[in-house]
Amino acid sequence: MSSATGRRVHSAAWRISLWGTVAFACGTLIIFWSLHAFVAKDIQRRTDAWISGEVETLSDVAERTPKNALYGRVVGEVAELASREVPNREPGTAGRNDSVFFLQTAKDGSPVLWAGEGNGTAYLNAIRGVNAKPDTPFDLHVDGAKRPYRVAEVVIPDGSRIYLGLSERDELRMLHQLREHFMKLWALCVLLGFAIIFYTTRRMLGDVRRISEVAAHIGESDLSRRVPTSGWNDEIAQLSSTLNRMLERIEQSVHQLHTITNSLAHDLRSPLTAIRARLEIVLTRDVKEQDAESIERAINEIDRLTEILNQSLDVAEAQAHALRVEPERVDLEQLLDGMIELYRPCMSEKGLRLEFSAGQPVEVMADAGLVHRMIANLLDNEMKHLPPARTVSIALRAAGEFAEIVVEDDGPGFSPELEGQLFRPGVKGSASRGYGLGLAFVQAVAGAHGGAIRAENREGGGARLTVQLPLVAHAAASTEASAGVVSAD
Secondary structure, three states: OEOOOOOEOOOOHHHHHHHHHHHHHHHHHHHHHHHHHHHHHHHHHHHHHHHHHHHHHHHHHHHHOOOOOOHHHHHHHHHHHHHOOOOOOOOOOOOOOOOEEEEEEOOOOOEEEEEOOOOOHHHHHHHHOOOOOOOOOEEEOOOOOOOOEEEEEEEOOOOOEEEEEEEOHHHHHHHHHHHHHHHHHHHHHHHHHHHHHHHHHHHHHHHHHHHHHHHHHHHHOOOOOOOOOOOOOOHHHHHHHHHHHHHHHHHHHHHHHHHHHHHHHHHHHHHHHHHHHHHHHHHHOOOOHHHHHHHHHHHHHHHHHHHHHHHHHHHHHHHOOOOOOOOEEEEHHHHHHHHHHHHHHHHHHOOEEEEEEEOOOOEEEEOHHHHHHHHHHHHHHHHHHOOOOEEEEEEEEEEOOEEEEEEEEOOOOOOHHHOOOOOOOOOOOOOOOOOOOHHHHHHHHHHHOOOEEEEEEOOOOOEEEEEEEEEHHHHHHHHHHHHHHHHHO
């Protein structure tokens, strides 16, 4: 989206949505891993309770069964029955004993009885490598086994030991399924949360953007317009109301400023005009040559005073953003060509040469009278400050969204002490014969039209002034965009 100033603006909705989603995702991950740890601990507690109970049963059977030829068969069948009661067994594996083993060792550690897959040698070697305590389940990692075992140990009175191991395969499978289901649900919730946050934030910031665009256009053109308001009694609606009340106060202040300046201009121009008229009447009579020269100088001073008054009022209004602008399509090439023809004889009398170049017709939306006076100020400025036998070059070109009027000369350039202050009212060089209002007025006119002015010294000597004014296409697009924002609300 583009603001009224023409700069590219990136919506904050993406950043707010992104950071909000990241916070939500991290929070839910922390909650899940806490829940995962709790479930894993609970499953292990249940597993430990099962194998501890079963190994106690097997030890009781082994202790009570006579040590005869049927001993191994009886104890083995009891161990086989225990394997069928494995908790959390995967469906479809009830007939296989691939997750439980039973091992009995003699007092010297040699194997006495084995029930499970294989011959039990790898399991016995793994048990011998573990420093386990009786009656405390422990983890056992067996070579060749994909999953570890949870093993319970019990010592019977004859000194032999009984081990019952349960593979953690089913436990890990359950936890894996839990993680898999959670990650799918987590991804869905994160995407849905991002969409909700983005939609809500974009709508909210869209209201702020529309307020900003309309407010920027109001500041540039029409103080009678107001920012859009919504029916919600929220912070954005309060912002709109506050801005509208502020605009009403500004409009009243500007109206009062116009009234004061009009009254001031009328009150001052009327006596000055009357005095000038009387002096001209006196000149028509028979007066001495010395008196006539004094009267002519007085008339010139009155003209200078009137010019200072007009420029001072215009600059004051422009700095208060109250300069009255009546925009229309202006052909800058035609306007400049006519003014150059008008000024060329005067410049020739002062020994100055005036050149003009234009690549193509350039049209702007501007107040023709103000632009005429602005260019006149630029040319007057050159006539006042350039020494004879110098050249003033004026170029007109289109640069992006703006028309540029470039005024260059091969004179002494701007004084270093004036750097950064050229456009302040009343600021002028020590050798200047002007009033220090010309460039301030040029900047005021350019700013009132949404343009700008840039001053610099040329590398080869001389000064360069570049005035920018919005082209017709850009000015019309800005106006239509702002009007569309208002009508949309």
